[in-house]
Amino acid sequence: MILINGNFLCRNLTGIERFAWETCRQLDLIVSKEDNIALYAPANAKSVPEYKNIKIIVSKKSIKSFPFWDMGTFSSACKKLKATGLNFSNTAPLGKNCGISFIHDIYAKDFPQDFKTFKDKLIRLYCRLSYWNIAKNAKKIITVSQFSKERILKAYKVSPQIIEIIPNGWDHFKSIEPDNSIFEKFPKLEKGGFYFTLGSLSKRKNLKWIASYAKKNPEEKFAVSGKAISGLVPKELEDLQSLPNVTLLGYVTDGHVKSLMENCKAFVFPSYYEGFGIPPLEALSCKAKIIISKSASLPEIYGNSAHYIEWNNTDCNLNNLLKEKTESPEPILEKYTYKNSAEILKKIIKN
Structure with missing residues (x-):
């Protein structure tokens, strides 16, 4: 047995x-x-x-x-x-x-x-x-x-x-219906006008990168979801709370996540340590562009379907990054x- x-x-x-x-x-x-x-x-x-x-x-x-x-x-x-x-x-x-x-x-x-x-x-x-x-x-x-x-x-x-x-x-995401009520709850978020990041607010998810980039680029809007886990919450959370161009969503449902992924400018995943990293796969299934760190397992999983950043360097321009060509995510979605x-x-x- x-x-x-x-x-x-x-x-x-x-x-x-x-x-x-x-x-x-x-x-x-x-x-x-x-x-x-x-x-x-x-x-x-x-x-x-x-x-x-x-x-x-x-x-x-x-x-x-x-x-x-x-x-x-x-x-x-x-x-x-x-x-x-x-x-x-x-x-x-x-x-x-x-x-x-x-x-x-x-x-x-x-x-x-x-x-x-x-x-x-x-x-x-x-x-x-x-x-x-x-x-x-x-x-x-x-x-x-x-x-x-x-x-x-x-x-x-x-x-x-x-x-x-x-x-x-990612195939569990097929059965989830997008819930656009998240935009009624957070009217500051305009469809197509914000970067979205998802994950438990633990240190490896690297909120430090989001906080640093958002400070340098006040014209860009970020939506950050996730629930804090124990003491593994970075100090950067306090910085994010003080930034006017960052909306902290707290816990969101799968329906909210799908809606945010379908309507974001891009999904950003700056994590410095992942055994796999599921959220970018979910984002690709929603036809979202993904911006992920070039670290741990992420390049192995996502190959040329993603835009890449350095997890410890925010001296980049996300808008310019998104202009770079990427390959179709279909082979990845079929594989995983x-x-x-x-x-x-x-x-x-x-x-």
């Missing part, structure tokens, strides 16, 4: 959780009941998916602590059911019960300086323990880009044969889908 760790059902919906939800949904469409795959859901899951071929097992226990769930409850379930665990969320049971596990990136190892408060340092330590545990004990490590694979290989000296790449996708991701995962499970 393959037992999917349902801890992502209790997490906020960021990129990793989106990947888990959508890949499992697509996987359910291409496997059979005879493949013996089940999802182990916590009793306090925010919602539980309905599948036709993947069995749902609801635990009697809730998640009160993610480490206790992974290393205790889920690990015990794997032993009891004699199952191989499938872990999507960068964490897994310790030791031989690690199973098949994702490491989307090793941000906490590569950028320890971004974790400053006591709580964040504890998070960093747990993340690094999880990376090490998966690298040393997983039957198969899955990551989302060649960049992340190379970082894992260098950091943990594992065999290249144990790591498989399953990239992210959750349907394709599920097909790769099915092969790994079969093996």
Whole structure:
């Protein structure tokens, strides 16, 4: 039996959780009941998916602590059911019960300086323990880009044969209807007259770049969405709050995001560290131009379909940058889908 760790059902919906939800949904469409795959859901899951071929097992226990769930409850379930665990969320049971596990990136190892408060340092330590545990004990490590694979290989000296790449996708965006009410809520935003950036307000999303460029170019308008995560909020957020040409949107729905992407001058993604980076893919699906940093996995994923900036240099002109020709994003949109991701995962499970 393959037992999917349902801890992502209790997490906020960021990129990793989106990947888990959508890949499992697509996987359910291409496997059979005879493949013996089940999802182990916590009793306090925010919602539980309905599948036709993947069995749902609801635990009697809730998640009160993610480490206790992974290393205790889920690990015990794997032993009891004699199952191989499938872990999507960068964490897994310790030791031989690690199973098949994702490491989307090793941000906490590569950028320890971004974790400053006591709580964040504890998070960093747990993340690094999880990376090490998966690298040393997983039957198969899955990551989302060649960049992340190379970082894992260098950091943990594992065999290249144990790591498989399953990239992210954008096809969940097809079912989302744009919600133009965002422009009624923020009348300062004129369609086609603003740059849009999306992401959790964590340091690696590099709001420093947006703040610096907006200061230098007061005639340009920026819309910034995202929810703050723990202490990983940069000081530049205060600068953004004080700039008259920046509109901070806070949390926005998927419908709002789609509308903003369809109507922005360009989608800007200056992040300096990404294992994959889903938002620019969503923007391309909305026919938006994308401006992204030339760092980490982003050039690998987006190739010549994007306009590039240096993550630590704002001495550029975005309007001139947008005049440069880019290639059609269609090959990228065809390559990176959750349907394709599920097909790769099915092969790994079969093996």
